[in-house]
Amino acid sequence: MGTVAVTGSASGLGAAVSAHLEGQADAVIGVDLHRAEVIADLSDDDGRDAALAGILDIANGVLDGLVVAAGLGPHLTDRAAIVSVNFFGAVALLDGLRDALAAGTDPAAVAIASNSATVDPSVNAALVEACLAGDETHARSQASVLPGNTVYASSKLALARAVRRRAQSWGDVGVRLNAVAPGPVETPLLQASRDDPELGPLVDALPIPLGRTATAGEIADTILFLLSPAAGYVHGSVLFADGGSDALLRPDTP
Numbered sequence: 001m002g003t004v005a006v007t008g009s010a011s012g013l014g015a016a017v018s019a020h021l022e023g024q025a026d027a028v029i030g031v032d033l034h035r036a037e038v039i040a041d042l043s044d045d046d047g048r049d050a051a052l053a054g055i056l057d058i059a060n061g062v063l064d065g066l067v068v069a070a071g072l073g074p075h076l077t078d079r080a081a082i083v084s085v086n087f088f089g090a091v092a093l094l095d096g097l098r099d100a101l102a103a104g105t106d107p108a109a110v111a112i113a114s115n116s117a118t119v120d121p122s123v124n125a126a127l128v129e130a131c132l133a134g135d136e137t138h139a140r141s142q143a144s145v146l147p148g149n150t151v152y153a154s155s156k157l158a159l160a161r162a163v164r165r166r167a168q169s170w171g172d173v174g175v176r177l178n179a180v181a182p183g184p185v186e187t188p189l190l191q192a193s194r195d196d197p198e199l200g201p202l203v204d205a206l207p208i209p210l211g212r213t214a215t216a217g218e219i220a221d222t223i224l225f226l227l228s229p230a231a232g233y234v235h236g237s238v239l240f241a242d243g244g245s246d247a248l249l250r251p252d253t254p
Contacts, residue, residue: 001025001227002064002105005055007042007093010035012187013112014069016216017223024224025065029058031093032070042070042089043081052096064104065227068093069112073189074148075196080140082148086155087131087139091162094177102173108227109170113179115242117157119206119249122150131158132165149199156181160238167236176235178226183242184213209244 001024008014009030021028030036031051038054041047055063068090072082090111101107117123124146130139131154143151163179170177184190184203190213193199222241225231240246 003027003029003059003062004065004067004227005029005031005059005063005093005097006067006069007031007051007090008068008070012069012189013182013185013216013219013223014067016220017067017069020217020220020224027059029055031055042093043084045092048089048092048096051093055097056100059100061100062103063097063100064107066094066097066101066109067112067223067227068109071112071189072152073192074152075192075199076148079143079146079148079151082151083127083131083139083143083155084136086152087158087162088136090159094162094166098170098173098175101175106229106232107174108176108178108231110223110226111159111163111177111179112223113160113163113181113238114153114156115181115183115240115246116149116153117160117181118246118253120149120153122147122153123157124150124154127151127154128158128161131155132161147198149202163238164236171235176226176231178231178234178236179238180219180222180226181238181240181242181246182214182219183208183240183245185216185219186213187216206245207248208242209248212243214241214243 004025009018010032031038040051
């Protein structure tokens with residue numbers, strides 16, 4: 001699978017993806033705040049620039065795959081940081097590495113969205129639009145006065161739309177770009193939400209037709225499929241891997 005960069009590689013989905021890539025990819029370049037090949041904080045421009053420079057240096061300017069998995073959960077009190085990492089950090093890495101991917105072999109990128117983007121009724125349209133307009137200052141200001149679950153779901157909806165809006169420009173340079181929208185996954189992020197007195201009941205209330213949460217490994221397998229030649233004609237899609245929750249709650253929305 002060549003050289004693949006993974007953000008958020010030290011824990012959760014990023015760690016699971018990195019582990020699954022071992023033995024399948026020639027090289028895995030992890031990006032995180034610690035325990036990674038590239039140490040960087042994706043919450044601001046300096047950290048994003050450091051991440052891009054580090055990845056490009058290790059990869060010699062050529063990537064075959066990219067997974068932007070770094071994200072902050074709805075339990076954090078710093079709501080502005082959630083939108084900065086989940087949307088602006090993810091998009092900066094996607095756009096900043098597109099040319100390196102275009103130089104790779106069978107290149108593909110996957111962003112981690114969330115089914116909360118469609119099942120959480122509190123999604124804030126103004127915050128989504130501020131993200132898509134690239135106005136981080138305004139988005140952070142809006143996020144700071146909204147509930148954590150609203151900021152999380154809105155940032156993930158904006159990211160999913162950003163992926164779809166790039167279908168033509170990325171297709172023009174021969175790079176496939178898709179998103180995965182997981183439901184609850186057994187990661188530290190989910191446990192932190194469970195432990196929150198306000199968010200915990202919301203986590204437990206979400207109906208899941210399969211009757212269980214996902215393992216990080218299951219979502220990693222889905223991501224690896226989208227990176228692989230087996231998904232060679234899948235582009236600009238948001239793949240729900242949520243045990244059927246989105247289908248249950250929105251049965252007539254294709």
